[in-house]
Amino acid sequence: FKIGDQKNVLLAEKFHQDLFAKDYKKAGEIIADTAEFHNEDGTLIKGKAAILDFMEKGFSQVKFKNYEIVAIIPTVGENGHQWVNVWDKADVETPDGKTQKLVWVDSFRFENGKVVRFDGYVKALKEFSLQLQDDITKVDAEIQELAGTKFNISSPKQVGEILFEY
Secondary structure (H helix, E strand, C coil): CEECCHHHHHHHHHHHHHHHCCCHHHHHHHEEEEEEEEECCCCEEECHHHHHHHHHHHHCCCEEEEEEEEEEEEEECCCCCEEEEEEEEEEEECCCCCEEEEEEEEEEEEECCEEEEEEEEEEEHHHHHHHHHHHHHHHHHHHHHHHCCCCCCCCHHHHHHHHHHC
16 A cells, blocks of 8 residues: 555544534535445445434534544555545543543545545444453463463563473
């Protein structure tokens, strides 16, 4: 892939600012009339009006605190499509007053300065942490099986013994 147009980065950042400010009209200025929003659950929302309605219903019920863009990368696919991938995190307060730490990735495909496709993937940090811990446990067991003995993979001394003495 290649690095994409930096102008699209600014558009994606502005979209987020407008969305979190609950200014859906301004947020909609960069969305093409025929845009598609692909949710992580497999649902598809077609058209600017339907996307903005979905976002307004969802965002108007929550408050974002400590919002941060972790990374933002513009890319150009092999087919020439311009994408901006945004990794975000925030504390999200729900209508019942509960706060949950979330991380998510938004992927925007741009054509002529407008979003024509938007993919959203959200993960609760606690859920992500549990999944990561499960993955670490599986990899740890696999490493120990390959080594033929149990050892602490977090110990440089023990890893050195496994690598250089067995």
